[in-house]
Amino acid sequence: xxxxxxxxxxxxxxxxxxxxxxxxxxxxxxxxxxxxxxxxxxxxxxxxxxxxxxxxxxxxxxxxxxxxxxxxxxxxxxxxxxxxxxxxxxxxxxxxxxxxxxxxxxxxxxxxxxxxxxxxxxxxxxxxxx
Numbered sequence: 001x002x003x004x005x006x007x008x009x010x011x012x013x014x015x016x017x018x019x020x021x022x023x024x025x026x027x028x029x030x031x032x033x034x035x036x037x038x039x040x041x042x043x044x045x046x047x048x049x050x051x052x053x054x055x056x057x058x059x060x061x062x063x064x065x066x067x068x069x070x071x072x073x074x075x076x077x078x079x080x081x082x083x084x085x086x087x088x089x090x091x092x093x094x095x096x097x098x099x100x101x102x103x104x105x106x107x108x109x110x111x112x113x114x115x116x117x118x119x120x121x122x123x124x125x126x127x128x129x130x
Contacts, residue, residue: 002027002119004099009124012089016128020084022099022121029055029079031106035114036095036126045112046097047073049082051105062111067093089128096123 008020024030033048045064052058061073072085082099100117110116 002101002103004101004119004121006097006099006121006124008084009097009126011127011129013130014089014091014128016089017085017087018089018126019086020097020099020124020126021081022083022101023081024101024119027080027103029057030082030101030103030119031111031117032073032075032079032082033100033106033111033117034073034082034084034097035100036093036097037123038092038095041095043098043114044095045114047071047084048106048111049073049075050111051079053105055079064112086126089126091128093126094128095126097126098123 003025006022031050034046037043048062070088074083099121101119102117
């Protein structure tokens with residue numbers, strides 16, 4: 001069973017930065033994504049870096065509208081660790097952040113869908129407050 005281990009959450013003041021990491025315990029390469037859920041709100045897509053074939057990436061990344069221009073999704077060369085660089089953080093970015101992965105390509109129409117990914121992390125808390 002593949003496990004996802006997240007790290008990097010914490011408390012940061014408005015305007016600050018954080019970098020989240022999520023590593024898969026096994027497998028080969030993954031389509032990878034980040035979601036978040038604020039207290040009392042629905043889960044929200046944050047970003048994704050999907051496989052374009054079984055073992056390759058096209059370099060295309062996807063970001064949610066609320067984080068474009070501030071957040072960046074990237075990966076390691078092995079395709080087993082995904083990063084979320086968060087800059088210019090705002091109080092409304094406060095949420096539990098979850099990574100998600102699938103060991104194959106995700107169809108484009110499903111990239112922003114939680115259920116399209118086979119594995120999900122336990123979540124890491126990000127709090128933006130002064």
